[in-house]
Amino acid sequence: MSELHQTALNAKHRAHGAKLVGFGGWEMPLQYEGIVKEHLRVREHAGLFDLQHMGRLRFTGPDRAAALDRFLTNDVPATKVGQARYAVITGEDGGAIDDCIYYVLPEAILLVVNASNREAVLEWIEPRLEGDVTLSDETTRWAMIAVQGPKALQIVDPLLDFDLSKLRYYRCRGGMLRGEPCFVARTGYTGEVGYELVFDAREAETMWDAILAAGAEHDLAPVGLGARDTLRLEAGMALYGHELDRETSPLEAGVD
Incomplete structure (x- = not known):
């Protein structure tokens, strides 16, 4: 262990x-x-x-919003500076890899994910990033x-x-x-x-x-x-591994 x-x-x-x-x-x-x-x-x-x-994963570079938008259920490019949004990170089959909150800052997007899924999120997103964007695990x-x-x-x-x-x-x-x-x-x-x-x-x-x-x-x-x-x-908030998991889509979990 x-x-x-x-x-x-x-x-x-x-x-x-x-x-x-x-x-x-x-x-x-x-x-x-x-x-x-x-x-x-x-x-x-x-x-x-x-x-x-x-x-806490930090995305920088001019293509950061478009790059991250490929992985999240919310509309990242439409999210304005100073706003935060809840989203689900989905796999190709629609199952949830994790749920998260992302924060749009003037110079970066901060993605906050669950502790137990941080490595899985990194393994899913990092090799699939497109464009001029840099991901750092902070x-x-x-x-x-x-x-x-x-x-x-x-x-x-x-x-x-x-x-x-x-x-x-x-x-x-x-x-x-x-x-x-x-x-x-x-x-x-x-x-x-x-x-x-x-x-x-x-x-x-x-x-x-x-x-x-x-x-x-x-x-x-x-x-x-x-x-x-x-x-x-x-408060009726979902927890990954309970209401949401790799076999459950955001629609099935009611968090779309």
């Missing part, structure tokens, strides 16, 4: 008393205080999630965390250099998080108002502590994969 990858926040999870498990090739927190308590915290206040295990280079829940805006907004309240659902933009470059998206996997933040993995522990401190008055606390699953299920 291969050794599990660790996120840049592994030491923080241990310090918070997390129960760690293997997930998609990574050692990840399943729970801290208990799944039910963490679930309710996100619904009533806010929760902090480590998402570095999610694959999963370990960047940390990715999420603040989800009704108090998310009050927690994250003071840490940024722009007015977060103006960022609409499924929109994204660059900015500065406590003086460090970051990418911010109003997306999530809980059904709540929330934000996903991507920044240099070397800043992960500092940012984690700063966000927890900013959220202390709003009852913010870390949340593990267990509650993330119950939250997405309650």
Whole structure:
């Protein structure tokens, strides 16, 4: 059995008393205080999630939108800068290789895929890319965390250099998080108002502590994969390997 990858926040999870498990090739927190308590915290206040295990693939070059459009069920060239979209990556038979969210930035398209399918996605897309486009796997280079829940805006907004309240659902933009470059998206996997933040993995522990401190008055606390699953299920969001898989098309899964 291969050794599990660790996120840049592994030491923080241990310090918070997390129960760690293997997930998609990574050692990840399943729970801290208990799944039910963490679930309710996100619904009533806010929760902090480590998402570095999610694959982050960056596409650059003038043909990036057209090249990626061959693999996704959404219309990539029609997606404007600053927008995010959900899509399914399909094989030649229409079966789902993975589901994903892609973010259109001024200089690139960021494709976020499931941890367990990152290698399969790379093996499917990379040799079939056409045109002037470059694909780079930046999963370990960047940390990715999420603040989800009704108090998310009050927690994250003071840490940024722009007015977060103006960022609409499924929109994204660059900015500065406590003086460090970051990418911010109003997306999530809980059904709540929330934000996903991507920044240099070397800043992960500092940012984690700063966000927890900013959220202390709003009852913010870390949340593990267990509650993330119950939250997405309650919100009616698909999970690859359950509602969607290689033998199931997006139409059959109802996520077209």
